[in-house]
Amino acid sequence: MITKEELMKIQILHQQGLSQRAIAKQLGISRNTVKRYLRAKVDSPAYSARPKTTSLLDLYKPFLHSRIAQAKPVHLSGVVLFRELKELGYCGGLSLLRQYLYEYRGKQAPTEVVRFETQPGKQMQVDWGQMRGGKFPIHAFIAVLGYSRAMMVVFTDNMRYDTLEQCHRLTFDYFQGVPQEAWYDNMKTVVIERDAYGEGKHKLNQAFYQFAKSMGYIPKLCQPYRPQTKGKVERMVRYVRDNFFRPLNTKLEAMGETLDVMTANAEVMLWLETVAHQRTHDTTKQKPADRLVEERLALQPLPPTLLPVATALEPDVPLPSVLTTLSAQPLHHPLSIYDQLSEAV
Known part of the structure; x- marks a missing residue:
């Protein structure tokens, strides 16, 4: 099964005059696959259902929810929670945690402000x-x-x-x-x-x-x-x-x-x-x-x-x-x- 992007490349290369053999070689797929999609003239390939992926955070979400609820009304930052998760064995990144916290709290990620840099001692x-x-x-x-x-x-x-x-x-x-x-x-x-x-x-x-x-x-x-x-x-x-x-x-x-x-x-x-x-x-x-x-x-x-x-x-x-x-x-x-x-x- 090929992707939508691969199908697009097949059609473009065919319009440019490349043979089926040349297209198959360039894209690293079989010649029969190229032939089948060119003859069918389908707009997009059929996708099989993907198994649901699990997040590195899934195991720790109950802890996060409990910790956030425990601290209310105090707001615990992502850095603090990240440090506590690392102690529990979390191996994901801080950005993944922050993104989840924004979604969980119903907030948007803050806009970054460019800071002026200064020389040492200035x-x-x-x-x-x-x-x-x-x-x-x-x-x-x-x-x-x-x-x-x-x-x-x-x-x-x-x-x-x-x-x-x-x-x-x-x-x-x-x-x-x-x-x-x-x-x-x-x-x-x-x-x-x-x-x-x-x-x-x-x-x-x-x-x-x-x-x-x-x-x-x-x-x-x-x-x-x-x-x-x-x-x-x-x-x-x-x-x-x-x-x-x-x-x-x-x-x-x-x-x-x-x-x-x-x-x-x-x-x-x-x-x-x-x-x-x-x-x-x-x-x-x-x-x-x-x-x-x-x-x-x-x-x-x-x-x-x-x-x-x-x-x-x-x-x-x-x-x-x-x-x-x-x-x-x-x-x-x-x-x-x-x-x-x-x-x-």
């Missing part, structure tokens, strides 16, 4: 993400290096300015350097008024202005409604929520415990090193941990101290085009510094 993107609301909220400060996609996550119970500054200090210490620029949205702790002194000249929070100057990087504001300008960190907010916070939170809830800021910060450092930075990134096709080694060489050295900067503020002036670049030698701290998280946030 850019960092910063954002807040609310992980939990209510009386005991948990927020996540997330900073992502544009080249390596390595990130730092600090969980807090507030988004005050002093908390923002301390999160930056912990981030620069973790990255072992300072990028040339960092991108933000309309955080009130960062910007007072956009375009206050003309297009692209923003009125910054003066405490933040002093901090950025002391650290030696240029703060920039992303354009509204343009996911390309700060899309890397916005995507990581969802990644942290779906792949770290929600799975950890649901597991603790099943044990009758409540996730707090201190526990989240203790767990996230291990998760960054063993999961987030060891995954192969969809865009770069490399592990963030490997690219971070390269990017660290391009970062500006840390300032000579990570103590709070002076409280005296400069007059209200627009952000200059270039901030002072500090040239001190790198100051590396042991990972024990992150024990300060419970006190800092």
Whole structure:
């Protein structure tokens, strides 16, 4: 039995003047088959019923349905479910799982946004993400290096300015350097008024202005409604929520415990090193941990101290085009510094 495409090729080659023998040789089929279909002048071949194929996911669908129902209203991402399925012996791919999840949840696959790529040490993107609301909220400060996609996550119970500054200090210490620029949205702790002194000249929070100057990087504001300008960190907010916070939170809830800021910060450092930075990134096709080694060489050295900067503020002036670049030698701290998280946030 030949396919519809093979029948089409037989008819076309016959119209081009090839003999039955030549057609059979070119298509790798018997001469009698070519003769039979040319004489019958059928429009399409008859197809026998195909046996129903089984998906690599079929065996694991009951587990998926149960896991999704158990987590509701929390949304478990495909990456989390894929990791759990692999532990059960699933040998299919992540794309197959994602496609099934879209269909099962009645959703369409998201449209991909093209991101701007930057050179090592050039850019960092910063954002807040609310992980939990209510009386005991948990927020996540997330900073992502544009080249390596390595990130730092600090969980807090507030988004005050002093908390923002301390999160930056912990981030620069973790990255072992300072990028040339960092991108933000309309955080009130960062910007007072956009375009206050003309297009692209923003009125910054003066405490933040002093901090950025002391650290030696240029703060920039992303354009509204343009996911390309700060899309890397916005995507990581969802990644942290779906792949770290929600799975950890649901597991603790099943044990009758409540996730707090201190526990989240203790767990996230291990998760960054063993999961987030060891995954192969969809865009770069490399592990963030490997690219971070390269990017660290391009970062500006840390300032000579990570103590709070002076409280005296400069007059209200627009952000200059270039901030002072500090040239001190790198100051590396042991990972024990992150024990300060419970006190800092």
